Amino acid sequence: MRALTWQGTRDVRVESVADPAIKDPSDVVVKVTSTGICGSDLHLYNVLGAYLEPGDILGHEAMGLVEAVGPEVSTLSTGDRVVVPFNVSCGQCFMCDQGLHSQCETTQVREHDKGAALFGYTKLYGQVPGGQAEYLRVPFGDTLPVKVPKGPPDERFVYLSDVLPTAWQAVEYADIPPGGSVTVLGLGPIGLMSARIALHRGARLVLGVDRVPARLQRAREAGVRTLDLTGHGKRLVTEVRNLTDGRGTDSVIDAVGMEAHGAPLAAAAQRVTALLPDALARPLMEHAGVDRLPALHMAIDLVRRGGTVSVSGVYGGAADPMPLLTMFDKQIQLRMGQANVRAWVDDILPLLDDSDPLGVEGFATHVLPLEEAPRAYAMFQAKGDGMIKTLLRP
Template identity: 80%
Template sequence: MRALTWQGRENVRVETVPDPRIEEPTDIIVKVTTTGICGSDLHLYTVLGAYLDPGDVLGHEAMGIVEETGPEVRTLARGDRVVVPFNVSCGTCYMCERGLHSQCETTQVREHGKGAALFGYTKLYGQVPGGQAEYLRVPFGDTLPVKIPEGPPDERYVYLSDVLPTAWQAVEYADVPPDGSLTVLGLGPIGDMSARIAQYRGARTVIGIDLVPARLARARSHGVHSLDLRAHGPDGLTEAVRDLTDGRGTDAVIDAVGMEAHGGFTASVAQKMTARLPDAVARPLMEHAGIDRLNALHTGIELVRRGGTLSVSGVYGGAVDPMPLLTMFDKQIQLRMGQANVRAWTDAILPLLTDADPLGVEGFATHTLPLEEAPDAYARFKAKEDGMIKALLVP
């Protein structure tokens, strides 16, 4: 089959690799019909090479048609249409039964002290082949895939793999009160969808902050108060947000940026240097001395009102990140974060994926491209060129 493979820093290539096969009696093989490029994939493209091997198949946002089932699969059959959540979670262990699928005890990567395995996401998360490919082996066929109806286009459902549940959890964790206010830092796919979900769930004022004109304009078209970081600067942002919220700041802030934050010169240089070191040197450095660019997180702490909630969905990877605990304590901030527990939210989201389309999922992608063009798409996505906000690949 054809699949997108990692070859080195900022070097991915579509190659012919062996087809996946049934390995466990509860596995299924999915013929991928649509797969997304996620902002988290850029971490593999630029920073996390120490935990990848040349030839690793990338991608964790996939949907398609069941091609083959293992002998113990009871709820799916060849020809069924499914979305594949990015957590490789069993659905039946202690953690999964409590809605913590990202901590699945069946697939936890204990060697690295991590939670559940993820599709297409490094040795740290199990080195499971990903979904930017023609076919994908999916474990736990009866409990992991989300069966969806025939007929509507793929784009109505593909975001159930990551974007929708991640944004839904970000809003859930933000705990915005009825008619309350929310600031979303970063208007990429997760931030944009978080703003839409917050509005759908009753937030009165939603403020979005970014520095990419296309992202700001897109959010503004959906009724978000869009603030350009370049125009305001950090100090001006605080004033602008407080002007919109009776001088207090918003009830909640979602950090949908993470380690991709602009600024933070020392951390930026450290990330780039680490990405270029030999794996044997880079791994312990990242695990024990890694630092992130924390500008977005610190901005969130500043913008949230006293007694408010900070919800972190952006990925951070540092081991020794300094946190302004004095400010957080003084402002009595509640902080919630974590990898999205995809399967915990899909049942709540699925009924919204109707012809009415209240979240605007159809047309959410700015680009749909053949799988063979994935290397160019990665480069354009990283450079934020050509208005690329969300790209889908079609094998």
């Protein structure tokens, strides 16, 4: 089959690799019909090469048709249409029972003291082959894939793999009071969908902050009040407080993560670390790594006293300096973590009907053949051609 493989920092290639096969009796193999490029894939593209090997298959946002079924699978048949959550979770352990599928005890990567394995996301998370490929082996066939109806276009459902549950959890964790306010930092796919969900769930004021004109425009079209970080700069905190009786918003969602703009020293350190041999890069990242933190520090400044900061952007630093005095003084609640995809499916599925209240159809700005994935990664990294969300078609 053809699959997108990692070959080095900013070097991904579509190559012919072995087809996946049933390994465990509870497996299924899915013929991928649509697969997304996620902002967190750019962390692999740029920063986390020390935990990848040439040939690793990337991608964790896939859906398609069941091609083969293991002998112990009873709920799926060949030809069924499914979405594959990005957490590799069993659905039956203690953590899954708590709705913490990203901490699944069956697939926890204990070698690196990490939570559940993830599709297409480094040795830290199990080195499981990903879904930017023609076929994908999916464990736990009876409990992990989400069966969806045939007929509507893939874009109706593909975001159940990551974007929708990640954004839903971001809003859930933000704990926006009824009729309350929220600032969303970063209007990429997760931030934009978080803003849409917050509006859908009744937030009175949703502020969206970004510096990319195309992202700001899409957010405005969805009813978000936007603030251009380029134009506001240090005045952003004052502007948000002016809109909220001097307090700041009830909640802030950080949908940016480790590669935020505005931290040149941390950015330089990330670039240098990415070029080091793995044996040097890994201990540096694990014990002295520092993320670019302007977005997270801004979230702490923007939220009102007693408010909640919800972090959905991925961070990976081991020595990130945090303003604990300010956090303590403002009595901030802080929630974060990988999305527990399966926990939110029942809440989201009813919204994926013809009324499309979250605007999933047309959410992708680009739909490209899998063979063009390397060009798409480079374009996404450069924020070129108005690219916000890309789907690949194998």
